Amino acid sequence: MKPILLHEDRLFPADEATRSVARSLYQTVKDLPIISPHGHTDPRWFAYDDNFGNATELFILPDHYVFRMLYSQGISLESLGIRRWDGGATEGDPKKIWQIFADHYYLFAGTPSRMWLDTVFKNVFGLSDMLCSENAMDYYEFITAELSKEAYKPRALMDRFNIELIATTEGALDTLEHHRAMQGSGWEKRVITTFRPDDIVDASREDFAANVALLGEITGENTTDWAGYLAAIRQRRQTFREHGATATDHGHPTALTADLSKAECQALFDKCLSGNASAAEQELFRGQMLTELAGMSIEDGMVMQIHPGAFRNHNNDVFTKFGRDKGADIPMQTEYVNALKPLLDKYGNDPRLNIILFTLDETVYSRELAPLAGHYPCLKLGPAWWFHDSPEGMLRYRHQVTETAGLFNTVGFNDDTRAFLSIPARHDVARRIDCRFLANMVVEHRISEDEAASLIKQLSYDLAKKAYKLGQE
Amino acid sequence: MKPILLHEDRLFPADEATRSVARSLYQTVKDLPIISPHGHTDPRWFAYDDNFGNATELFILPDHYVFRMLYSQGISLESLGIRRWDGGATEGDPKKIWQIFADHYYLFAGTPSRMWLDTVFKNVFGLSDMLCSENAMDYYEFITAELSKEAYKPRALMDRFNIELIATTEGALDTLEHHRAMQGSGWEKRVITTFRPDDIVDASREDFAANVALLGEITGENTTDWAGYLAAIRQRRQTFREHGATATDHGHPTALTADLSKAECQALFDKCLSGNASAAEQELFRGQMLTELAGMSIEDGMVMQIHPGAFRNHNNDVFTKFGRDKGADIPMQTEYVNALKPLLDKYGNDPRLNIILFTLDETVYSRELAPLAGHYPCLKLGPAWWFHDSPEGMLRYRHQVTETAGLFNTVGFNDDTRAFLSIPARHDVARRIDCRFLANMVVEHRISEDEAASLIKQLSYDLAKKAYKLGQE
Amino acid sequence: MKPILLHEDRLFPADEATRSVARSLYQTVKDLPIISPHGHTDPRWFAYDDNFGNATELFILPDHYVFRMLYSQGISLESLGIRRWDGGATEGDPKKIWQIFADHYYLFAGTPSRMWLDTVFKNVFGLSDMLCSENAMDYYEFITAELSKEAYKPRALMDRFNIELIATTEGALDTLEHHRAMQGSGWEKRVITTFRPDDIVDASREDFAANVALLGEITGENTTDWAGYLAAIRQRRQTFREHGATATDHGHPTALTADLSKAECQALFDKCLSGNASAAEQELFRGQMLTELAGMSIEDGMVMQIHPGAFRNHNNDVFTKFGRDKGADIPMQTEYVNALKPLLDKYGNDPRLNIILFTLDETVYSRELAPLAGHYPCLKLGPAWWFHDSPEGMLRYRHQVTETAGLFNTVGFNDDTRAFLSIPARHDVARRIDCRFLANMVVEHRISEDEAASLIKQLSYDLAKKAYKLGQE
Incomplete structure (x- = not known):
């Protein structure tokens, strides 16, 4: 049998001078509390604290x-x-x-x-x-x-892992019962929800019309009407806000946005509800909804997260037998410059809007995302995501994004996981890689060691709190 | 307060052996004169030498x-x-x-x-x-x-900066009065113009027809006629040649080229002048003009620079309030293999043609540009451009281009700037990064230190003079 | 005159600690026999052993x-x-x-x-x-x-180069006479063929109908009929199997696949044979044939190699004067996620199917190929190909593929060359770069040195034999 490798210098670069700087930087952040502003843990764990x-x-x-x-x-x-x-x-x-x-x-x-x-x-x-x-x-x-x-119960692990705050993700129709169960316990301040309305926005789902009908029931709004549908969404957002949500999340196939007239919206919505919309119309509806949701974010202050670019359930046979989320999601080429323009034309200069962009297509880091985030005040870049949430992926992200967008247009790390026990490991990898990236800049005399020390704290803790508005309320 | 970092080893790699080679190479080129064959400084500065x-x-x-x-x-x-x-x-x-x-x-x-x-x-x-x-x-x-x-006047700085030659860039309708003002002073040999005809070639501009009409006035040609329009352009090129121009520059949205019949050209030109051309027709016209301009380059020997791929003025609100060039240009995916084929089919093997290709889309370095430049005798690759004119961007360029195109299908550095005072800093970054790249090849025993010493002089000075035809006339 | 550089540490990284690990790993594989499972050497050389x-x-x-x-x-x-x-x-x-x-x-x-x-x-x-x-x-x-x-005759060099096995590549209509000439000599076990049916599958070729007719003559099947055409291909595959083939190879412009009904196939085949098929129909036919050939691979066990993405003979003038393969093939952007879906929907979960994917478009490594190979049991990734068969290209490949696909979804090295004398040099480069990649992971404490020693043998020898089914028959 072989020992587990877990060298204290793991992921630091080979060069001794750089490694030494990385090591020093790491000492200053390794014990900082974890902010986990986007992920998929189960709120049930924290509500009832079962083993x-x-x-x-x-x-x-x-x-x-x-x-x-x-x-x-x-x-x-x-x-x-x-x-x-x-x-x-x-x-x-x-x-x-x-x-x-x-x-x-x-x-x-x-x-x-x-x-x-x-x-x-x-x-x-x-x-x-x-x-x-x-x-x-x-x-x-x-x-x-x-x-x-006892020591392995969820709440004990939250403490042991030094997780200051964790956000779960719930669909728009979720009862939020587990979050409600936490109210008054103090835990509702550490475990907050995130509003993810894909189920009521994505008309390509078989259950779209049923979901919109259920949205009407839950809210008492007439969701067959465009205005009623929007009002119902606003109401749900408010409920999510009451359970701590500071952000929304949108997992669309593409980053397309649209800006249609109200009459066009009503007609498109009707068609989507009827089940007769084409794939292109469903895509346009999703795009229109991103713009609508941006408008709502301006109203209620929630930060939008856009996670586009996955071909979901690519393996037909696996999907038929086993369903969603079975490792058969494959990234696709994703375009942002034209796709986001309608939304940005409408709201891109509004100081109240905050959008965090993610990608599975690394080719857009230097070409599209860094230039967009390095100009538009509403745009920030989420960390390397999913397949790229890895040492090499994070390094590519920093190397390709920083020169154009700087570090302050990024938002720290997301673990994006349902694997609760791995959260400290994931944040640790991110902190190590950021230390390594900054150490490299120090040794190449591009920033000073003082600056690096200040920046690593931003990347490990401050930027996440600020970008997700987690500190000020 | 912190000191400015400006370590003598800045941008050299951490590894001491490699750094040492980089340092030695840098000593041999750091004081070479600056050739600035493409940029946007104001000729007025050099003509009148005001503070x-x-x-x-x-x-x-x-x-x-x-x-x-x-x-x-x-x-x-x-x-x-x-x-x-x-x-x-x-x-x-x-x-x-x-x-x-x-x-x-x-x-x-x-x-x-x-x-x-x-x-x-x-x-x-x-x-x-x-x-x-x-x-x-x-x-x-x-x-x-x-x-x-006195010491900060433009001409004093030119001397202090050791700029041997600088090219400005003027539109086709420019009077070139500032260049004319330099004639006879000796400065006209150090400050030359570049012919950039986008204003008379891009039919999507509101002022296109007016520009073409003005072109007719300036040249005395009938520019409502296709042949007259081309003759007028030839005449302007000749005038630019007289003010030192050895190159032209083309900032198109894409790299599309076309090869239409004369009758098609006249009809398309008419439609563009009428203001009724569709976006696709305007694009086709720009593409046809790249081919026409390549033909003219064969006649008069001017080197073509093609700078495609920017979505200009992406932020509507900023454009409406502040106009062009306000940091809201965003790169787009750019294709070259199919786009350039019509031009290359017509002129690609003509030994008199010289085209320098640039890109904002780094994905084409290894996939399209290096293979194209590593085959076609008329094609060379411009340096890493704009958002990629940066240490990381230059490293990616060299690492992705060299193995297929070699170093002699590249053309040295362009600062491409209007920030005159930063020109030495920009060339210094490029020289340091090239030293680093070559030092790395030396330490990995891929080239000898002797070869590196010869190559770094090429990259820092010789290739630019040769590619832009600046030495031999 | 300068000495040839051929330092024993060439291509190892500058960092001394990493270099030392790379050097140790290299010692364990540098003398392993060469497996060359895909290339373009001439079987004539090995059959007749002329100088x-x-x-x-x-x-x-x-x-x-x-x-x-x-x-x-x-x-x-x-x-x-x-x-x-x-x-x-x-x-x-x-x-x-x-x-x-x-x-x-x-x-x-x-x-x-x-x-x-x-x-x-x-x-x-x-x-x-x-x-x-x-x-x-x-x-x-x-x-x-x-x-x-004598010492430079092909068979002597095979021994000197320690080439255990080499696969040549022949078109579907090839007589295989040179392979036949080796039968009984023992050499037929070291020199095997590969079935490459592009000539009878690519309806855009001028000689397509003639080739299909010749296929009929060779096999005695009625190749004007869809079923007869398929039967003829099966027969040819069997003949290739008898000359050692364990793999097929497909050099299509794109990775498109299709899954048409038999009636649609017959109609499309008829149109292609008639010479009246559009470019899109020819493309669809190639796509359908990839799926058909995958079905045949399931039957006869041959491994499919898909090599898409070259714009062949881009330079018209060179093609007209000099013909194919004159250095004027240029890579194009290549999409796999949608393109392969019809084939994968049909056969992607069949444990008998083995497909090795190659690309000239490095942007798909992390975005498409690694996620596909990291999920589908039938898919493996071929090594960095052609323009990317280079030190930098191989490093990019490993760095971008490994975190998602792991190392066991790759297949070792292909030299893919007709330059027989360079085969050891090419495998040596690949082994050195893999040693370097693994050494880097060791020094960063991501794998142990023991693991690296085991993995480098896989990458240098075992994986190629296994992926191409060269050991077990």
């Missing part, structure tokens, strides 16, 4: 990074216990699943998943041997036993 | 790199004294503007503007503390006082 | 990397002795051609060609001075004399 289940339930079943790699090497999703939509049989023994995972842990060499997992195994559970076939069952049993203890 | 105005007029008002960053952080262009087209009020006190700039100088950490400005402040003015809120007024007054001295 | 001709015939005339660079600098293809299709005169004296090459050898500084050539000159021929004008004739005569010796 997590076994190792397999925690580390494999919900982690599409993990099972996509295993699937790519010919391991069936059934054998990994991924639940089938169609009721087909899947492996039910969590130990067998864990063994498969351990047998193939070598596949993750060089991936961020490997570093996140090793960090959790060592830093959260105190394990010291790297996971492999031989120790798989010891691992499973040890982790599962630990998970049943 | 520049105050610090704000020199460093803030004309520098879109500076005010785009400030604007992106919520500082109004009005407060920066940018003149409004519509006559709206703007800040008139240059000291107040300078103070805002100084207060926000930290925003430029990690950007090329910061390095250029620091270099000017320290090397040109002898300042040693970094600009900040506290020393803003001292800075302003010191710089403004210095600017009124 | 090669002179230095010019061997190093200049067939190497488009060499003459494209010379041509780009204004040297005519005629003067390089490239044979004209139209019978026009070209230089016939190999010594004059060699002298031109030597005079311009400096142009290759920083290119992979320079490293490959220097390696051959020094390691294969024992030359120690770098090629230049002065030693050109000595070089020519020495090399040409050596080539006439």
Whole structure:
């Protein structure tokens, strides 16, 4: 068996002079509280503070990074216990699943998943041997036993992880019951929601009309009418605000925006509700809604996050059998300069608007996003996202964005995860890479070590609080 | 207050062995004369040699790199004294503007503007503390006082900066009066013009027909006729040649070229003049004109520069209030392989043709531009441009271009600036980065140190003179 | 005269700690046998073992990397002795051609060609001075004399180069006579063919209908009928299998695939045969054929290689005078996510299917290819290809692919060359760069040195054998 690598200098560059600066910078931020302003943890955990289940339930079943790699090497999703939509049989023994995972842990060499997992195994559970076939069952049993203890309950981990604040993400129709359950406990200040209205905005979904009808029921508005539909959304936003939301999130296929007349909006909305809209009309409706939602953000102060560019559920067979979020989302080329223009023409110079742009298409960093964020007062750049939330991805992001947008048009780190236990590991990778990036600038005499010390605190903590308006209320 | 960083090893890589080679190479080129074959300085300066105005007029008002960053952080262009087209009020006190700039100088950490400005402040003015809120007024007054001295007149600075030759850029309708004023003084050999006919070629401009009419007046040709229009352009080119021009420049939205019949050309030209051409027809006309202008380059020997890919004046509101060149130009994806084919089919193998290609879309470096320049005898690659005229941008350029195009299909550095005082700083950055790139190849045993010494002189001086035909006439 | 650089540490990174790890890793793989699973050597060489001709015939005339660079600098293809299709005169004296090459050898500084050539000159021929004008004739005569010796016959070089296996590439109509000539000699196990059916699949070729007719003659099938055409292809695949083929190769302009009904296929095939198909229909036909060929791969187990994205013969004039493969192929933007979907919808989860994807568009590494290969069990990624088969290109590939696809979804190295003597040099570059990449991960504590040692053997040898099914039959 091999030891888990978790060298104190991991991810710092080889050059000793640079590494030394990176190490010093890291010392100043490694223990800062974690701000997690965008992610997908379950509010239920923090509301009721129940223990997590076994190792397999925690580390494999919900982690599409993990099972996509295993699937790519010919391991069936059934054998990994991924639940089938169609009721087909899947492996039910969590130990067998864990063994498969351990047998193939070598596949993750060089991936961020490997570093996140090793960090959790060592830093959260105190394990010291790297996971492999031989120790798989010891691992499973040890982790599962630990998970049943007080110290591994969600709220205890929140404290242990030094997470000052975490934002979950809920759909527009969500009851927010788990957030409501936290009210008065103090935890509602540490666990806030985010308003994600894709379900009532994306007319390509089979359940769009039903969702809009439900939106009407929930709000008492006439959501068959364009004005009523907008009023209902405003009402939902207000409810989300009451549960701490400072931001909205929009996961559209593209960054298209539009600026139609009211009459055009009503007609397009009618067509979308009727189920007869073409794909292009559905896309136009999503684009119009981004502009409408920007207008609402100006009214209520919520920060917009736009996450475009994924071809969702690319694998038909996997989608049919297993449903969404099964590691089969693939990035597509994404254009921003023309796509965002209608929204920017309407609201781009309004000092009350705050939009954070993300991308899965790294080619736009230097070509489109940095120039846009380096000009428009309403635009900031979210961190390297999803497939690019990785050491190399983050380095490419900083190297390609900074010279044009500077550092103050970025917003710190998002872990964007449902893997709660990995949150400290993910923030740690981001802090290390930012230390490395700044150390490199110091050693090349582009910024001073003093400046770097000030900047690393911004990147690790301050910018996230400011961009997501988390400090001032 | 902090000192200005301007370490003698700045921009060299951290690794000591590589840095040492870079340092040695740099010693051999740092004092070479500057060839500035493409830029936007004002010929008036060199013709009449008047002193520049105050610090704000020199460093803030004309520098879109500076005010785009400030604007992106919520500082109004009005407060920066940018003149409004519509006559709206703007800040008139240059000291107040300078103070805002100084207060926000930290925003430029990690950007090329910061390095250029620091270099000017320290090397040109002898300042040693970094600009900040506290020393803003001292800075302003010191710089403004210095600017009124003999030693800061344009011609004195040309000598001090060791600029052997500088090319300005004038529109096709320009009177060239300032260049004419230099004739006989000897300065006309150091300050030459460049022919940029966008104003008479781009039919999407509101003033296109008026410009073509004025072209007719200036030349005595019938510019309502296709043949007369071309003859008029030839005549203007000849006039520019007489004022030193060895190159033309073309700032089109795309790299599209076309090769239409004469009858099609006349019909398209008529439609463009009538104001009824569609956007696609205007684009086709620009494309046809690139091919026509290539033909003229074969006749008169002028080198063509093609600078495509900017979405100009993306911010409607800023354009309406403040006009062009206000930091709101955003790069777009740009295609060359299909776009250039009509021109290349017609003239691509003519040994008399020289075209220098630029891009704002770094994805084409390795995919399109290096393969094109590594095959077609008429094509060379201009240096990293605009947003990519930066340490990281230049490194990406060299790393992505060299293996396919080699170094001899590139043309040295362009500063492309109207910020005259920053010219030495910009060439210095380029020389340092090229030293670094070559030093890296030396240390990796890909070229010898002797070769690197020969190559760095090419990159710093020889290639620019050769590519722009500046030495042999 | 300068010595040839061929430092034992070439291509290793400057940092001494990293270099030391790279050096150690390299020691473990530098002498591993070469697996060359995809290339364009001539089977004739290995079948009859005749000596090669002179230095010019061997190093200049067939190497488009060499003459494209010379041509780009204004040297005519005629003067390089490239044979004209139209019978026009070209230089016939190999010594004059060699002298031109030597005079311009400096142009290759920083290119992979320079490293490959220097390696051959020094390691294969024992030359120690770098090629230049002065030693050109000595070089020519020495090399040409050596080539006439026993030790320089193809089979002797195969042994000397330690090439365990090499795959050639033949068109679907090839007689495979040279492979047949090897049968029974033992050499048929070391020299295998690859099935490349572009000539009978690409309806945009002038000879498409004639080729399909010839296919019918060869196989006895009625190839005017869709079913007969497919049966004929199956038959040819079987014949190729009998000459060792384990893989097919497809050099389409794009990665488009399609999944039409049989009736649509017959109609489209008819139209393509008639010569009346539009460019879009020809493209659709190629796309349909990729899907058909994937189906056949499932049947017979051959691995599909898809090499899309070249604009072939971009230079009209060069094509007209000199024909194909004259250094005028230029990469184009290439899309995979939508293009491959029809094929993947049909066969993407079949465990019997193996597809290796290549690209000339590096922007898809992190955005499309790594996510696709990191999910679909049938997809693996071929190495950096053609213009990107270079130190920088390979580093970009590893850095952009590994975090999402891991290392086990890649397939080792392809030399893809017709330049037989350069094969060891090319594999050596690949091994060095992979050592460097892994060493960097070791020094950054992302993998252990033990893991790196295991991985470098995979990347240098094992993965190629496994991906191309070369070991188990």
